[in-house]
Structure formats: structure tokens, C-alpha cells
Amino acid sequence: MSADVFGGLDLQNLASLGQIAVKSSTAVLLAAYGEIVAERAGVLNLGLEGMLLLGALAGFAAGAATGDPLLALGAAACAGALAALLHAFFAVTLGVNQVLSGLALSLLGAGLTGVLGRDLLGAPGLVLGSLPIAALADLPVLGQALFNQPLLTYLALLLAPVLSWAFASTRLGLVVRACGENASAAYASGVPVRLVRFGCTCFGGALAGLGGAFLSLSYTPGWKEGLSAGQGWIAIAMVIFATWRPLRALCGGLLFGALTAAQFSFQTQGAELVPVWGLRAAPYLLTIAVLTLVQASARLRRYSGPPANLGRFFHPEG
Amino acid sequence: MTFRKPCAALLALCLFFVLALPAQAAAPGAGKKIRAAFVLLETINDQGWTTAHHDGIEYMKKQLGDQVEVSYTENVHSPADAERVIRNYARQGFDVIFGTTFTYMEAMYKVAGEFPQVTFMHCSGFKTRPNMGTYMVRVEQGEYLAGYLAGLMGYKNVGTVATQPIPEVVRGIDAFTLGLLRGLKESKTPYDADKVNTVVWLKSWRDAVNETTLAEVLIGRKHDLIRQMADTSDSSKAACMKGVAAIGYGTDAAKYGAACALTSTTFQWGPLYTDIVRKIMGGVWKNDQMFVGFEGDGVGLSPFGKAVPKAVRAKVLSLKAKMGKGDDMSFAGPIVDQAGAVRVKQGEKAPDKELLSMRWFVRGVSGKLPE
Numbered sequence: 001m002s003a004d005v006f007g008g009l010d011l012q013n014l015a016s017l018g019q020i021a022v023k024s025s026t027a028v029l030l031a032a033y034g035e036i037v038a039e040r041a042g043v044l045n046l047g048l049e050g051m052l053l054l055g056a057l058a059g060f061a062a063g064a065a066t067g068d069p070l071l072a073l074g075a076a077a078c079a080g081a082l083a084a085l086l087h088a089f090f091a092v093t094l095g096v097n098q099v100l101s102g103l104a105l106s107l108l109g110a111g112l113t114g115v116l117g118r119d120l121l122g123a124p125g126l127v128l129g130s131l132p133i134a135a136l137a138d139l140p141v142l143g144q145a146l147f148n149q150p151l152l153t154y155l156a157l158l159l160a161p162v163l164s165w166a167f168a169s170t171r172l173g174l175v176v177r178a179c180g181e182n183a184s185a186a187y188a189s190g191v192p193v194r195l196v197r198f199g200c201t202c203f204g205g206a207l208a209g210l211g212g213a214f215l216s217l218s219y220t221p222g223w224k225e226g227l228s229a230g231q232g233w234i235a236i237a238m239v240i241f242a243t244w245r246p247l248r249a250l251c252g253g254l255l256f257g258a259l260t261a262a263q264f265s266f267q268t269q270g271a272e273l274v275p276v277w278g279l280r281a282a283p284y285l286l287t288i289a290v291l292t293l294v295q296a297s298a299r300l301r302r303y304s305g306p307p308a309n310l311g312r313f314f315h316p317e318g
Numbered sequence: 319m320t321f322r323k324p325c326a327a328l329l330a331l332c333l334f335f336v337l338a339l340p341a342q343a344a345a346p347g348a349g350k351k352i353r354a355a356f357v358l359l360e361t362i363n364d365q366g367w368t369t370a371h372h373d374g375i376e377y378m379k380k381q382l383g384d385q386v387e388v389s390y391t392e393n394v395h396s397p398a399d400a401e402r403v404i405r406n407y408a409r410q411g412f413d414v415i416f417g418t419t420f421t422y423m424e425a426m427y428k429v430a431g432e433f434p435q436v437t438f439m440h441c442s443g444f445k446t447r448p449n450m451g452t453y454m455v456r457v458e459q460g461e462y463l464a465g466y467l468a469g470l471m472g473y474k475n476v477g478t479v480a481t482q483p484i485p486e487v488v489r490g491i492d493a494f495t496l497g498l499l500r501g502l503k504e505s506k507t508p509y510d511a512d513k514v515n516t517v518v519w520l521k522s523w524r525d526a527v528n529e530t531t532l533a534e535v536l537i538g539r540k541h542d543l544i545r546q547m548a549d550t551s552d553s554s555k556a557a558c559m560k561g562v563a564a565i566g567y568g569t570d571a572a573k574y575g576a577a578c579a580l581t582s583t584t585f586q587w588g589p590l591y592t593d594i595v596r597k598i599m600g601g602v603w604k605n606d607q608m609f610v611g612f613e614g615d616g617v618g619l620s621p622f623g624k625a626v627p628k629a630v631r632a633k634v635l636s637l638k639a640k641m642g643k644g645d646d647m648s649f650a651g652p653i654v655d656q657a658g659a660v661r662v663k664q665g666e667k668a669p670d671k672e673l674l675s676m677r678w679f680v681r682g683v684s685g686k687l688p689e
Contacts, residue, residue: 016538024531114361121363122574129559220526220552222575225361229525260528264535267518268477270684276521 011141017261018145022153023219025257027052027211027228029156031235032242032249033163034207038084040167040244041200042180042193044311046102047087048208049232050109055080055209056216057113060223063126063216072126073152073213080209081202083109088201092194095313110226120223127221128152150218152210159207160250167246176200180307183314193314208232237287243294243304256283352382352414352595355407356390357400359419366524366549366568368392370585371418371441373569377588378595386595394422401425408433414598416591417441420484426450437598442486444674446605453590456611457486458493458673459641460583462648463619463634464565465494465515467580468543469501470630473563474509477536478517478545479529479553483688487547489676491517493648494545495683504633512656516541517685524549530556537562543580551576563625570620582620589615609670612641649673654681 031048038045045051059076066072083105090101128150136147146157167173178186179196187193215227234256242248259279266273274282294300362372375388389412391403400422407415408429414437417426423443430438430450438450446452468476476498481487495515502509518536520528525548533544533553537560544557544564554564554576564571566582590610597603610616619638622631640647651662655678662668668676679687 013538017535020531020534020538023534024527027527118361118363121361122365124575127559215527220530220550221555222552224524224526224550225364227526229527231527260531261535264518264532265539267685268516268536268539268541270686272686276519276688 013265015141015144017258017265018141019148020261021254021258022145022157023149023257024260025253026150026153026156026214026219027231028235028238028256029250029253030152030159030211030214031208031232032238032253033156033159033246034080034204034211035235035239036204036242036244036246036249037163037176037207038201038204039239039310040180040307041176041197042183042307042309042312042314043088043091043197043201043204044098044102045084045087045091045105045201045204046099046236047083047105047109047205047232048235049228049230050106051080051083051205051208052212052215052228052232053109053113053226054083055212056227057117057120057212057223058209059213060125060216061117061120064120064123067126069126069128069151069217072128072217073210076209076213077206078209080205080207080212082205084201084205084208085198087205088198091313092197092201095315098311106232114225117223117225121225123223125222126217128217150214152214152218155210156253157250160246163246177307179314180309183309183312187314187316194316197314208235211235234283237283240306241283241287241290243290244306351385351387352599353387353389353412354378354414354416354591354595355410355412356388356416356418357394357403357407357422358390358392359394359421360524360549361392362390364524364549365551365574367419367585369569371587374587374591377586378591381588381592382595385599397421397425401429404429404438405432408436413437414439414595417443420486437603439594444607446607448605451603451605451607453594453608453610454486454674455585455587455590455616456609456646456648457490457583457585457617458648459611459646460585460617460619461490461493462497463638463641464545464581464583465497465499466501466637467497467622467626467630467634468563468565469498469503469507469514470505470633471563471580471626472502472505472507473498473543474502474507474514475541476515476543476545477533477539477541478515478685479532479536479547480517480519480685481523481547482521483519485674485676488679488687489649489673490547491515491683492676492678492680495680496648496653499682511682513684514682515545515684517679517683519685519688520548521688522548526550526552529553533557534560546571546576546582550574551579554579566620572620572623578623578625579620580623580626584618584620586615586618611646612638613644655679656681656683 055076058079059072062075063072087101087105090096091098130148133147137143175191179193183193238252241252263273263279294304358368360368394400394403417440420442426438426440427445430447434449440452442454443452529548529552533556546554546567551571551574554566554571557564558576558578564579566579571579571582649668651666652664653662655661
């Protein structure tokens with residue numbers, strides 16, 4: 001096949017594109033996994049964008065202050081989890097509208113980081129670069145794409161199968177799913193529904209915080225206002241696109257990462273793969289397509305629909 | 319539990335108030351001084367366009383001391399918002415209002431008609447009124463020198479992270495490419511005359527994530543130098559992390575972590591602002607279309623990076639001195655476009671009108687201009 005069909009791509013180009021595709025989707029992936037865990041437990045959290053920003057700022061600030069990668073990542077996870085705790089308090093304890101509370105969290109994150117981060121704009125800080133995995137990194141194409149990445153990218157790749165397994169095969173996974181599918185039944189069988197929902201929401205927040213830290217420490221080192229630039233919203237679209245399955249989210253995230261990288265790559269050869277507006281709208285358009293498809297068939301709805309109690313308040317006394 | 323909904327509503331309300339109010343900085347007025355207001359696109363520490371304007375404001379304040387009183391409003395993104403902010407300043411009796419980005423043109427034009435006693439200055443636009451002028455820096459001069467520097471160093475396959483396809487950016491890319499070609503000829507580097515500078519569009523002024531992605535794609539495609547054009551220096555930083563050279567844009571990229579930057583083209587609004595306010599003070603202001611390059615310190619080059627050899631520095635600086643004396647060769651003919659048609663004839667220069675509406679690429683640029 002002529003190389004021109006692929007815009008002059010050779011194997012080395014493909015390897016570099018693969019590496020970029022995987023790396024550039026890391027923040028979206030981590031945030032999406034977190035949201036999947038929260039939503040499978042029944043809590044809708046539209047505050048991903050805010051939690052990404054809070055994590056990015058906290059991670060950057062802690063990294064710049066201490067120079068310690070673990071402290072930086074810990075601070076990012078804590079910031080995300082704390083923000084999620086706020087959402088959980090409103091959503092799970094008080095039972096306010098989860099859409100409203102989540103959106104408020106996104107606004108809060110954007111505003112708060114804008115104010116708190118002013119002095120850190122343009123400041124130098126910790127950078128977490130790639131950590132090639134010894135022999136594996138030398139494999140053709142795959143080595144560069146999968147085994148020559150920053151730490152959090154490995155986490156994003158590994159978490160999908162781990163979460164998938166946990167949902168399917170562990171008691172904890174069953175408990176989480178029960179809270180999201182039928183909270184009353186779960187409660188009746190002795191599951192502390194509200195505690196589980198708190199835990200899952202905070203876990204989701206911690207992952208989103210790490211996603212933010214990936215941006216401010218690895219991908220685009222440094223703090224900038226509005227750094228996440230809509231990645232949180234893409235992650236939310238990704239959760240629906242993936243029909244609440246971690247492995248599908250991994251595929252979806254990588255697909256969009258690859259599309260963006262391929263688009264740029266085509267442009268260097270003077271061609272355009274898809275119009276830029278089409279690419280920007282793609283996560284949302286494809287999500288709507290998946291939603292429509294799932295809604296259209298009862299069978300698909302049963303296996304790929306949202307958790308039955310998603311966004312619904314649960315109170316032990318009814 | 320009836321308090322749930324009001325509780326959430328209250329929370330949302332509070333947030334909107336916290337977030338919706340743009341930051342304002344105003345000093346109390348005293349005595350007879352010029353009151354100048356600035357409407358800014360982003361925050362003053364955005365590291366790019368707005369930071370450059372803020373540096374200019376600070377420069378002017380230093381020059382004029384307590385003869386001038388300054389207010390500014392940040393984060394004014396939409397024309398509708400701009401109209402509100404501009405009208406507010408006019409009502410408050412400011413002597414001069416500066417609109418620092420192209421987006422505000424119509425809004426400023428409208429408000430200027432309502433307040434004939436106030437002076438309006440619009441950055442990078444083309445509409446004027448008796449009380450409204452425009453000002454812009456000659457970005458092409460800095461770009462030409464930056465390209466010349468890269469060419470002298472033998473970079474012949476540049477990757478440009480381009481932003482929005484407006485004339486200012488297009489003529490920047492063209493000037494950079496013309497300078498690059500001149501440098502390549504002088505350094506006797508063999509090159510592909512159709513493709514020394516590959517341009518890919520972000521379709522955004524700042525988007526750190528995609529700037530990085532695009533820079534990495536260009537590096538993967540074996541481009542030897544990354545030309546940053548976005549506000550933030552992330553494409554330059556991505557290049558540095560991959561061991562590839564970079565040139566910054568608007569503000570000094572090295573200051574923001576791109577240590578490998580050979581140089582950055584900088585926009586210097588301070589001399590312009592000082593000049594405009596002085597003219598208003600002296601009652602000699604006219605609704606000019608001010609357009610300032612090296613001769614008026616409107617543009618500059620940041621300190622050279624370590625990798626730039628002494629001989630190259632000397633050559634670039636001597637060309638810069640020429641431009642400083644008013645000898646602008648950035649768009650001196652003969653210039654041919656991508657299709658090979660002569661756009662500027664031998665012995666001629668592209669007129670300002672052409673520069674301000676440029677919609678074509680010179681030969682040497684690889685890439686398309688989106689519609």
C-alpha cells in the first residue's frame with residue numbers, strides 16, 4: 001500500500017503517534033474511570049472539570065514546594081477527593097440535585113484555582129517525565145506507545161482491566177454496583193449505601209485530581225489558568241460513550257487521543273483527516289450516537305444502560 | 319427536607335457572584351491627570367498576549383509617574399462584555415480607553431460614537447472615528463529576524479504551531495519564512511524551496527494540551543525546530559523536553575520554562591502607550607493608525623539562548639539595528655506565493671494595507687490557510 005494513503009506514515013511515525021495518542025488521553029482516562037466508579041455507585045458528578053483543575057493546581061503547588069513526586073501526586077489526589085467530598089455531602093447527605101451540585105463544583109474549581117493559582121502562573125516546578133520500562137520500551141511501535149510513558153499513563157492503562165475485574169469479580173465491586181442499581185435492596189441486605197457512595201465519589205475525585213496532576217506535572221508542566229481546557233467534559237462524555245465500562249472507556253479515550261494526533265499528523269502533510277470542528281465535536285457527537293443506539297433497543301438498554309439508581313437520592317428512612 | 323433546594327440554589331448563586339465579577343484594579347483619582355482604562359482579554363499573568371500588554375502598562379506608569387492613573391479589567395472575552403466594560407469606563411469619565419484585542423472592534427466603534435469627548439484606541443483593528451484610533455506592533459519584523467536566526471543556524475524543516483488564521487498570524491508566518499530562507503541562503507544550507515516551514519493550525523489562541531500534542535506530532539515528523547505561536551509556551555516546552563530547538567512568541571518563553579528557546583519574538587506595548595497618553599496630555603492626539611516596529615521599540619527579541627553561536631548573534635543584531643533605523647526588509651520583494659505567483663515585485667515592499675489583510679502564504683510554507 002502506498003505510504004501516501006496514510007499521509008506519509010512509516011513505522012517510526014506510527015510509533016510516535018501511538019505514544020502521543022496514549023499520553024494525551026491520560027487525564028481524560030483517569031477522570032473517566034473515577035466518574036465510572038462514582039456513577040456505578042449511583043452518584044452523578046459533573047464536577048470533573050473542577051476536580052481536574054484543583055488536582056492540577058494542588059499537584060503543581062506541592063511539587064514546586066517540596067520537589068517530591070509522591071507528595072505532589074498525594075496532594076493532587078487529596079484535592080480531588082476533598083472536592084468530591086463536598087459534592088458527596090450535598091448529593092448523598094443532603095440530597096440536593098446532583099446535576100446542580102456537580103456543575104457548581106466545576107465552577108468552583110475553575111474560580112478557586114484561578115484565584116489561588118495567580119502567583120504560580122509561569123512559575124517553575126516539578127516535572128514528571130517518561131519512565132521507560134527496561135526491555136519492553138525497545139519493542140517496535142508498541143514499546144514506544146505503551147512502555148515509554150510517564151508514571152500516571154501506566155496507571156491509566158492498568159486501571160481499566162483492574163477496575164473491570166473488580167466490578168465483575170469482587171465483593172466490593174458487587175456492593176458498589178448494588179448501590180447504583182438498587183440502593184434500597186442493597187441497604188436491606190446490609191450494605192451501608194451512603195458510606196459506599198461517599199467512598200466511591202471520593203475515589204472518583206482522587207482519580208480526577210491525579211488526572212489534573214498529570215497535566216500540570218507531566219504533559220504540559222506548569223500551572224495555567226483553565227489548564228484542563230474541557231478535558232473534564234470530554235471525560236463525562238466518555239463515560240456515557242463507554243456505557244459505564246472501564247475497558248470501553250480505555251478504548252474510547254485512546255480512540256480520541258489517536259484521532260487528535262492523526263489529525264495533526266495529516267495536517268503536516270497538507271491534508272485534513274476530518275474538519276477541526278468535527279474533531280472537536282466528535283466526543284459529544286459519538287456519545288449522542290451511542291446514547292441513541294442504546295435507547296433504541298431494549299436489549300442494549302439492559303446491558304449497556306446507565307445504573308438504574310444513577311443520580312437518585314437514597315435515604316434509609318425512605 | 320425543604321431546605322435542600324434553596325441550599326443548592328444559594329450555593330450556585332454565591333458561586334456565580336464569585337466567578338462572574340471580573341477582577342478590577344482601580345486607583346483613586348487625585349489632581350489633574352490622565353485617566354487611562356484598559357480592557358484586557360485574559361488575566362495579566364497569562365504569559366502571553368495580555369501579559370505583554372500589562373508589561374506595557376507598567377512601563378507607561380513608570381515613564382509618566384503620577385501624571386497618569388490606570389484602571390484595567392481582565393477576562394473580557396466576548397464583544398458584548400467588551401461593550402459593557404468600555405461603556406462603563408466612558409461613563410466614569412476616563413480620558414482614554416484602550417481595547418487590547420481585535421474582538422472589541424465593533425463594540426469600541428459603537429461606544430466611541432456615543433462618547434465623542436473620550437479618546438478610544440483599538441489594538442490591531444482597522445476601524446476609526448474622529449475620537450478612535452488604532453495601534454499595532456509590526457510583528458513581522460521580529461518574525462523575520464527570528465526566521466533569519468533559525469536559517470543561519472541551518473534549521474530547514476521548521477514546524478509551526480499556528481493559532482488562528484487571521485492576517486496578523488499569516489504575515490507573521492510569512493515573515494518568519496522569508497527570514498528563514500534568507501538565513502538558509504546565507505549559511506549555504508541546502509533546503510527544499512517548497513517546504514522549509516510546515517504550518518499546522520490549533521484554531522485557538524491558547525490550548526496547552528493541544529499545543530503539546532501538536533508539537534510532539536511535529537517532532538515525531540522530524541521537524542528540527544518548533545515555532546511557538548500560541549500565548550502559552552507549552553509547544554516550546556514540549557520541544558525542549560524532546561531535545562528539539564524552539565522559538566517563543568509574544569513574551570520570553572525561556573522565562574516560562576522553555577530553556578532551550580533560541581529566542582522569542584516579543585511585543586512591547588509600553589512605548590506606544592506612553593506615546594499615546596503623552597499626545598493626549600499635550601492635546602496633539604490624532605485618530606492615527608499607529609504601526610510600530612523596531613524603530614519605535616514596538617517589537618523585540620528576547621535574550622539569545624545558549625545554543626545560538628556568536629557569529630549568528632552578530633548577524634541578527636546587525637539586521638535588527640538596520641530595522642531600528644527604519645530599513646524594514648521584512649516584506650521586500652521579490653516575494654512569490656505558494657503557487658509561484660509574484661506578490662511583491664523586485665525593489666518594492668508590501669504596503670501596510672496588504673500586510674494588515676494578508677491571506678496568502680509565501681513559497682516555502684507547507685500548509686494551507688483554512689477558509
